[in-house]
Amino acid sequence: MIITLIAALSEDGFISRSHGVPWDLPDDRKHFRQYTAGRCLLLGRTTYQEMNGWFTDHKPLVLTRDATFRPQPGHRRVPTVPLALFYAQQQQAKELIVCGGAQTYAATIPLAHKLVITRVHDRLGSGIAFPAIDPQRWIEITRIEHPADAHHAHAMTFLTYHSLPQGRRRA
Numbered sequence: 001m002i003i004t005l006i007a008a009l010s011e012d013g014f015i016s017r018s019h020g021v022p023w024d025l026p027d028d029r030k031h032f033r034q035y036t037a038g039r040c041l042l043l044g045r046t047t048y049q050e051m052n053g054w055f056t057d058h059k060p061l062v063l064t065r066d067a068t069f070r071p072q073p074g075h076r077r078v079p080t081v082p083l084a085l086f087y088a089q090q091q092q093a094k095e096l097i098v099c100g101g102a103q104t105y106a107a108t109i110p111l112a113h114k115l116v117i118t119r120v121h122d123r124l125g126s127g128i129a130f131p132a133i134d135p136q137r138w139i140e141i142t143r144i145e146h147p148a149d150a151h152h153a154h155a156m157t158f159l160t161y162h163s164l165p166q167g168r169r170r171a
């Protein structure tokens with residue numbers, strides 16, 4: 001099973017100002033929906049609560065240390081990342097997709113094989129950051145440019161990175 005992180009980042013590496021995704025970009029939402037459709041998802045408790053009502057065709061795993069937290073029926077609370085991997089494997093998932101937020105990305109990026117990144121051509125200056133994408137570890141595999149237009153206030157670049165195996169990391 002591979003572990004993939006999917007996120008939209010500003011040019012300066014932020015995923016949010018303080019609450020919610022700071023952009024309204026329909027083609028990025030479409031990209032997110034297409035990539036995650038029918039897949040096994042992991043979300044931090046904060047992001048899960050923000051996305052309340054979004055999970056019509058998913059049964060997400062929700063990462064929280066709060067043993068009293070009750071996700072919606074059919075969704076599963078997981079207290080640790082290793083247990084999330086265990087449940088994903090039990091569902092025979094080929095890929096576990098980590099949908100954020102920052103704490104959850106930070107807890108899973110050391111284990112990840114793939115990053116699916118929308119680089120939004122906007123600078124936030126401050127906010128909630130995505131972990132650093134170490135160029136010694138991550139190699140860019142695909143890149144698709146999306147210009148700004150009447151429905152998109154910012155241009156975007158859709159990127160995919162793969163993790164280089166330990167012995168092949170660049171010095």
Ligand SMILES: NC(=O)c1ccc[n+]([C@@H]2O[C@H](COP(=O)([O-])OP(=O)(O)OC[C@H]3O[C@@H](n4cnc5c(N)ncnc54)[C@H](OP(=O)(O)O)[C@@H]3O)[C@@H](O)[C@H]2O)c1
Nearest residue numbers: 007008015016020044045046047064065100101102103104
């Ligand atoms: N731009 C994007 O693509 C994107 C994507 C997703 C989210 N976001 C944004 O990211 C922000 C939220 O990020 P966040 O970092 O504050 O929250 P988060 O990662 O969504 O959730 C944090 C919560 O997850 C639980 N948690 C985190 N790490 C854990 C671990 N190792 N073990 C067990 N539980 C753990 C804890 O829950 P308990 O406190 O319940 O124990 C923690 O409070 C929001 O503003 C959201 O809009 C942006």
